[in-house]
Amino acid sequence: MSEVVSKIVRENIRNLQPYQPGKPIEEVEREIGIKGAIKMASNENPLGPSPLAMEAATRAIRDSYLYPDGAAYYLRRDLAEMHGVAPDQLVFGCGCNEVIQLLIGAFCVPGRDQVLSHKYAFISYRLQTLAHGCEYIEADVDEGLGCDVDALLACVTERTKIIFVANPNNPTGGHLDRASLEKLLAGVPNHALIVIDEAYHEYATVADPDYPKSQEYAADRPLLVTLRTFSKIYGLAGMRVGYGICSREVADYLNRLRRPFNVGLVAQEAARAAIADTQHVDNAAQLAKEGIAAFQKAAPELGIVAYPSLGNFVLFDVKRPAVEVYDLLLHQGIITRPMAVWGLPGHLRISVGTHEQNQRAISALKTVLA
Ligand SMILES: Cc1ncc(COP(=O)(O)O)c(C=O)c1O
Structure with missing residues (x-):
């Protein structure tokens, strides 16, 4: 890297680690050579817009x-x-x-x-x-x-x-x-x-x-x-x-x-x-509530800990380096978010999807944690 630039940039910007967004679906599919990946990484609404x-x-x-x-x-x-x-x-x-x-x-x-x-x-x-x-x-x-x-x-x-x-x-x-x-x-x-x-x-x-x-x-x-x-x-x-x-x-x-x-x-x-479209909002909220319940029910069977959540995502303590679990899930076509950047290296966040996506994520977790 050219030192000419780093010498003149503001010091606080030079030392800043930029925000790391969840990986886009296309990028994962391209990198791993799979189709049908699902993104459960950025707390979006799986029903899409109204x-x-x-x-x-x-x-x-x-x-x-x-x-x-x-x-x-x-x-x-x-x-x-x-x-x-x-x-x-x-x-x-x-x-x-x-x-x-x-x-x-x-x-x-x-x-x-x-x-x-x-x-x-x-x-x-x-x-x-x-x-x-x-x-x-x-x-x-x-x-x-x-x-x-x-x-x-x-x-x-x-x-x-x-x-x-x-x-x-x-x-x-x-x-x-x-x-x-x-x-x-x-x-x-x-x-x-x-x-x-x-x-x-x-x-x-x-x-x-x-x-x-x-x-x-x-x-x-x-x-x-x-x-x-x-x-x-x-x-x-x-x-x-x-x-x-x-x-x-x-x-x-x-x-x-x-x-x-x-x-x-x-x-x-x-x-x-x-x-x-208040009906769309109600449907999404209900879906998230059911999805969180499904992940929380599955967590003890998977030997991991799920935190209570009022959002549309669940934080898990996966009891090992979360980036490893993230990588294995990625190869199953499921994009999640390891939390090391937040200071939680043993934690993984999964955004709630449709019922089918949640079941697919739970089965994949079973496989990768086994
Ligand atoms: C707590 C919280 N605040 C704010 C935002 C930012 O949302 P946006 O800039 O997309 O409106 C997010 C997005 O993940 C969030 O989780």
Whole structure:
């Protein structure tokens, strides 16, 4: 590698390990020389998008020679109505990954501020904090690898500018119950944003009727931000639409940093139609719940441990280097996610598929773990 470039790049970028996405199906099929591989690696919806979203996207392609509506007027209006908030409380991103980036970019001063989360949290919080030149602090977790609110609050300092908690969390699947969420919200200082990332919210509400929604606590909390995405239950990961629900003030600052036209025209129309198809959302949530139950039932028979999950994925302690299990599963045409990058070398995450895909994954696990 040319030293000329590495000498001038920002030091924090030189030292950054880039995000490693789950392997695409075609790449695995090509590398291993197989057909019919299935991807259970990136927590996508195995049912795909709603047929209504596909029709809307197909119709919208005709207009895609035009720039999209930069303010996402209709999508904003529909979502504001769905959430019972004012339209100017929403901020859109190219996936909620971009909203995470906007939050850090708008609020965190490089070289001074800290971003706080806990161990085994969604990896984007760390990567984007380090890319921005801020310090990332990880609190310890409880025995079940879940967020320990006391430990998290104990890490707050005067330099803490944003606290990220995914509820439920990816990759562990654990969640904050109502009492823990209330304790967290009561304990955060008034100099830090508290961001509750609800990427898997719709799955959680079906899996646990007591799962708490952060927006219930939004009144008089101008520093609370909720993140949502169309990448998970809405089956539109390839469209890249996510958003934040926040106070008008926070939204205004984030919009100053947001690139114009960051959410495409086809994506906006697909997302609008997806919200309207509540049956598709219910079907996906039910499928995920049943899939998680099937994996959890199978785990003891396989001699591995499955963590409870309110998402659409299960984290397993496979009791050996997970990358070996991952490799063997790959050769059976099943793409999963080894968790070493998250600091969990003995853990593997499997996204829930259709009933047939789940059974195929369980049989493959039986073979490779034998
Ligand atoms: C907890 C959590 N937050 C946010 C995201 C980002 O989603 P997207 O950028 O696709 O909206 C993910 C995706 O895996 C996630 O698991």
